[in-house]
Amino acid sequence: MGETIRIGIAGYGNLGRGVEAAVEKNADMNLVGIFTRRSPADLAPLRPQTPVYNMDELAAHEDGIDVLILCGGSKEDLPQQGPLLAAQFNTVDSFDTHARIPEYFESVDEPARENRKTALISAGWDPGMFSINRVYGEALLPDGDTYTFWGRGLSQGHSDAVRRVPGVAGGVQYTLPSQPAIDKVRSGSRPQLETRQKHTRECFVVLEQDAEPAAVREAIVTMPHYFDQYDTEVHFISAEELARDHRAMPHGGFAIRSGNTSSEHAQVIEYSLTLESNPEFTASVLVAYARAVHRMNKQDQFGAKTVFDVPPGLLSPKSAADLRAELL
Amino acid sequence: MGETIRIGIAGYGNLGRGVEAAVEKNADMNLVGIFTRRSPADLAPLRPQTPVYNMDELAAHEDGIDVLILCGGSKEDLPQQGPLLAAQFNTVDSFDTHARIPEYFESVDEPARENRKTALISAGWDPGMFSINRVYGEALLPDGDTYTFWGRGLSQGHSDAVRRVPGVAGGVQYTLPSQPAIDKVRSGSRPQLETRQKHTRECFVVLEQDAEPAAVREAIVTMPHYFDQYDTEVHFISAEELARDHRAMPHGGFAIRSGNTSSEHAQVIEYSLTLESNPEFTASVLVAYARAVHRMNKQDQFGAKTVFDVPPGLLSPKSAADLRAELL
Numbered sequence: 001m002g003e004t005i006r007i008g009i010a011g012y013g014n015l016g017r018g019v020e021a022a023v024e025k026n027a028d029m030n031l032v033g034i035f036t037r038r039s040p041a042d043l044a045p046l047r048p049q050t051p052v053y054n055m056d057e058l059a060a061h062e063d064g065i066d067v068l069i070l071c072g073g074s075k076e077d078l079p080q081q082g083p084l085l086a087a088q089f090n091t092v093d094s095f096d097t098h099a100r101i102p103e104y105f106e107s108v109d110e111p112a113r114e115n116r117k118t119a120l121i122s123a124g125w126d127p128g129m130f131s132i133n134r135v136y137g138e139a140l141l142p143d144g145d146t147y148t149f150w151g152r153g154l155s156q157g158h159s160d161a162v163r164r165v166p167g168v169a170g171g172v173q174y175t176l177p178s179q180p181a182i183d184k185v186r187s188g189s190r191p192q193l194e195t196r197q198k199h200t201r202e203c204f205v206v207l208e209q210d211a212e213p214a215a216v217r218e219a220i221v222t223m224p225h226y227f228d229q230y231d232t233e234v235h236f237i238s239a240e241e242l243a244r245d246h247r248a249m250p251h252g253g254f255a256i257r258s259g260n261t262s263s264e265h266a267q268v269i270e271y272s273l274t275l276e277s278n279p280e281f282t283a284s285v286l287v288a289y290a291r292a293v294h295r296m297n298k299q300d301q302f303g304a305k306t307v308f309d310v311p312p313g314l315l316s317p318k319s320a321a322d323l324r325a326e327l328l
Numbered sequence: 329m330g331e332t333i334r335i336g337i338a339g340y341g342n343l344g345r346g347v348e349a350a351v352e353k354n355a356d357m358n359l360v361g362i363f364t365r366r367s368p369a370d371l372a373p374l375r376p377q378t379p380v381y382n383m384d385e386l387a388a389h390e391d392g393i394d395v396l397i398l399c400g401g402s403k404e405d406l407p408q409q410g411p412l413l414a415a416q417f418n419t420v421d422s423f424d425t426h427a428r429i430p431e432y433f434e435s436v437d438e439p440a441r442e443n444r445k446t447a448l449i450s451a452g453w454d455p456g457m458f459s460i461n462r463v464y465g466e467a468l469l470p471d472g473d474t475y476t477f478w479g480r481g482l483s484q485g486h487s488d489a490v491r492r493v494p495g496v497a498g499g500v501q502y503t504l505p506s507q508p509a510i511d512k513v514r515s516g517s518r519p520q521l522e523t524r525q526k527h528t529r530e531c532f533v534v535l536e537q538d539a540e541p542a543a544v545r546e547a548i549v550t551m552p553h554y555f556d557q558y559d560t561e562v563h564f565i566s567a568e569e570l571a572r573d574h575r576a577m578p579h580g581g582f583a584i585r586s587g588n589t590s591s592e593h594a595q596v597i598e599y600s601l602t603l604e605s606n607p608e609f610t611a612s613v614l615v616a617y618a619r620a621v622h623r624m625n626k627q628d629q630f631g632a633k634t635v636f637d638v639p640p641g642l643l644s645p646k647s648a649a650d651l652r653a654e655l656l
Contacts (some may be wrong), residue, residue, distance in 0.1 A: 021590045025470045102653050127656045129464070129597075132640045134655045136457070139616040139643035140609075142353045186602070261608035262349045268602040269457075273595070274514070280589035281468075288467040306641075308651050312460045313636030315467035323636050325430050327462045328455045 005294050007287070008065040009034045010055065010085065012043055014249070015094065016071035018283025020046050026287060028317045032065050062088055067290040069093070071283075079104065086119035086304070087111035090297050092290045094124040094282055101127070109304035118297040120305045123289045124282040125273055126150070130255040132307050133271040137257025141267055144259020145190045149177035149198060153251030153278065161226045162203050165219045167211030170239060172246045174202045177253060185256050188266030201232040204246055206239045251278035288315045333622050334392060335615070337362045338383065338413065339399035340371055342577070343422065346611025347397050348374050354615060356645045360393050390416055395618040397421070399611075407432065414447035414632070415439035418625045420618045422452040422610055429455065437632035446625040448633045451617045452610040453601055454478070458583040460635050461599040465585025469595055472587020475513045477505035477526060481579030481606065489554045490531050493547045495539030498567060500574045502530045505581065513584050516594030529560040532574055534567050579606035616643045 007023050009016050012034050023031045024047070033051035036043050040052040053061075058068075068089035072078050074097045085091055086108045095104050101122055112119040122128065126148070134146050151174065158173035181198050184191045203220055207213060213236055221232045237245075252273040260266050275281045289307070292314035296305065313323050335351050337344050340362050351359045352375070361379035364371050368380040381389075386396075396417035400406050402425045413419055414436045423432050429450055440447040450456065454476070462474050479502065486501035509526050512519045531548055535541060541564055549560045565573075580601040588594050603609045617635070620642035624633065641651050 018589065025589070098656070101656050102649065105652055122656055129468075131656045135640045135644050135651060138655070139619075139640075139645075140457075140612050142645075188602070188604070261346065261353070261605060261612050265603075265605035265608050267604060267609050267612075270598075270600045270602075272598045272600075274516070274598075275593075275595050276516070277589060277593035277595070280593050281595050284468050284589050284595075291467075306648075306652055306656055308641030308648065308656070309639050311637050311639050312463045312467075313634075316463050317467075317470075320634075320636065321430065323463060324433055324634055327466070328426070328429050328450055328459045328634055328636070 003028065005029045005291060006032050006064060006066045007290055008032045008058070008061060008068040008089070009071055010058070010068055010081065011071035011077060012036050012038075012045070012052075013071065013073075014279035015283055015286075017046055018277070018280040019069050019071060019287060020050060021280060022284045022287040025284070026291075026317070028291070029287070032061060058085070059088065065089055066294050067092060069286050069290055071286075079107070082119070082121065083107045083111050086117055087115045088117070090117050090293050091119045092123055092286050092293055093119075093121055094128070094286060095122045096124060096127055098127065105304045105306070113303040116297075116300075116302050118293045118302055118305060120289050120293045120307070120310070122306055124285050125275075126253070126255075128282075128285055128307055129273070130253070130271070133255040133269075134257070135308060137255070137259075137269050140269065141257050141259025141261070143261075144257050144267075147185045147193070147198075147256045147258070148253065149182060149256070150253040151175040151177045151199065151251070153253070153275075154246075154249050158201065158226055161223060162205060162220060165216055165223075167208050167216045167219075169206045169208045169211075170242050171203055171205035172242070174204075176200045176202060182254060182256075185258060186268060186270065188258050188268050190258050190266075195229045196231060199230060201227060201230045203232065203234045204237050204242060205234055206242050207236055248276065249278045251275050251281075291315060291317065331356065333357045333619060334360050334394045335618055336360045336386070336389065336393040336396040336417070337399055338386070338396055338409065339405060340364050340366075340373070340380075341399065341401075342607035343611055343614075344399035345374055346605070346608040347399060347615060348378060349608060350612045350615040353612075354619075354645070356619070357615070360389060386413070387416065393417055394622050395420060397614050397618055399614075407435070410447070410449065411435045411439050414445055415443045416445070418445050418621050419447045420451055420614050420621055421447075421449055422456070422614060423450045424452060424455055426455065433632045433634070441631040444625075444628075444630050446621045446630055446633060448617050448621050448635070448638070450634055452613050453603075454581070454583075456610075456613055456635055457601070458581070458599070461583040461597075462585070463636060465583070465587075465597050468597065469585050469587025469589070471589075472585050472595075473518045475521070475526075475584045475586070476581065477510060477584070478581040479503040479505045479527065479579065481581070481603070482574075482577050486529065486554055489551060490533060490548060493544055493551075495536050495544045495547075497534045497536045497539075498570050499531055499533040500570070502532075504528045504530060510582060510584075513586060514596055514598065516586050516596050518586050518594075523557045524559060527558060529555060529558045531560065531562045532565050532570060533562055534570050535564055576604065577606045579603050579609075619643060619645065
């Protein structure tokens with residue numbers, strides 16, 4: 001081993017904090033610093049000794065950072081930052097707007113290639129580890145069906161939607177996979193499942209004073225796209241209960257491939273995650289891929305990459321020979 | 329796509345039959361033929377139209393086979409065939425004697441490299457898919473523990489051991505993962521588990537006439553290495569029951585990584601297989617890796633490889649752009 005991989009963090013929300021924690025778990029990595037658009041003095045990193053810089057100072061660190069991990073959001077930050085920073089740094093990001101991935105890939109590929117950088121996009125768990133398992137599943141069982149279930153988990157987008165309902169002072173939304181649907185899929189029977197059969201939704205809502213509970217409930221459960229296609233439970237709770245019981249960010253889910261290798265035999269492959277902290281796990285994935293990106297760049301593999309392009313062994317700090325001896 | 333990958337099968341037992349079935353499930357592959365050490369006329373392939381040749385005829389097919397899938401056993405066949413055939417063909421095999429993998433890798437690497445061939449060793453599910461998940465698990469959760477459970481599944485080695493006991497006319501052995509142990513691991517508590525706590529064993533035995541059941545049971549459950557470290561149940565059944573109820577070759581198991589991303593948060597990753605046919609699933613893995621081997625050889629990646637060296641996307645018949653659009 002010997003070598004230390006120098007990591008930078010661009011953007012410091014929940015994900016950035018997770019990356020700071022994850023780098024510390026990897027003995028072959030060193031955190032150069034956090035780069036923020038806020039005033040560095042206002043930012044309190046997890047570890048007091050972590051250096052904090054203004055985003056403008058990134059260019060001055062071009063030679064001191066092996067991989068920059070982009071921790072901004074997929075809506076506003078990454079479409080702008082990704083292509084710019086991939087021209088200067090090897091990067092890893094968690095761009096997760098599924099429909100826009102091809103377009104984002106192209107926007108990052110050219111600047112990275114031109115500058116001999118490696119830019120891994122859309123890492124995390126979905127997109128990311130779940131995507132890898134969808135590819136393995138299809139390839140191993142071509143005569144089969146793929147099922148993805150999410151949850152039980154806090155959904156940021158749906159929580160935001162709940163909080164926009166008139167009369168709602170606060171709230172969170174959990175996505176729950178349906179146990180009967182999972183059981184059917186696990187049986188190998190390859191069921192056709194409607195949206196309503198696969199997931200249910202559960203909301204914990206704090207009402208504004210004088211708000212009408214029945215009206216709020218109705219507004220939530222009939223909300224087009226977000227809730228109308230699901231069975232949704234709404235629970236009204238106090239602001240104290242919300243603060244006490246719903247601060248964690250658990251998530252997870254199941255990527256299942258069910259297929260037939262002959263007319264006699266069904267086979268089921270299941271990959272599942274049970275996460276007490278969604279951002280910390282996503283961050284751990286980004287950090288492992290930073291190791292792979294560093295190595296791929298040294299192998300002259302330039303341009304945009306995805307998790308599909310990365311051999312599993314490149315994620316490990318162990319040598320190929322050690323992996324064969326210990327883990328194969 | 330367009331191109332067809334030409335596959336050969338060397339050795340025709342359960343695994344070879346599985347490969348014959350699997351090739352048919354992959355539209356971009358064509359089965360050139362089965363190569364056997366038996367008399368080709370005595371061999372009945374699954375599909376009557378599959379050509380059957382003597383193993384001696386392999387050399388004459390050097391230009392007609394893109395990837396040769398070696399379906400012999402790890403004890404007698406592969407240590408001899410692997411290095412020889414890797415000098416002539418791109419190969420995939422399922423060498424599964426874990427302790428000898430480094431030595432086998434070396435023996436295949438040199439002839440493959442010298443002849444610009446690509447030889448992927450030890451594919452299947454363990455070694456194979458479970459190994460990949462052990463590597464991903466360690467890399468994503470470096471502060472964690474890895475647990476592998478096998479079963480419920482028919483174990484060939486243990487069934488053979490049972491059948492060697494004096495007084496046994498026939499029998500099979502199933503390995504069962506212990507549910508309390510799995511539940512503990514899934515909870516994220518990272519338990520220390522003894523061998524006896526992780527698996528139990530169940531034998532179905534047909535006695536020879538006049539054999540003493542108590543003595544046979546005692547000989548089985550105290551057998552060193554195979555049974556003495558486990559809790560073992562022995563059921564005595566008739567030859568008819570053995571033939572009727574125990575012909576299938578189910579298997580599977582769980583590769584679980586449990587780790588902590590911070591002092592507050594535990595995370596659990598689980599990969600599980602529920603296989604109605606162990607050899608058919610193993611064969612499906614070999615066939616998917618044959619596609620990857622064909623591509624890696626065209627990219628001048630010569631020598632011995634393992635599943636750790638193969639990017640997931642290379643297993644799929646879909647293009648990288650399609651994978652990004654459809655499965656990421």
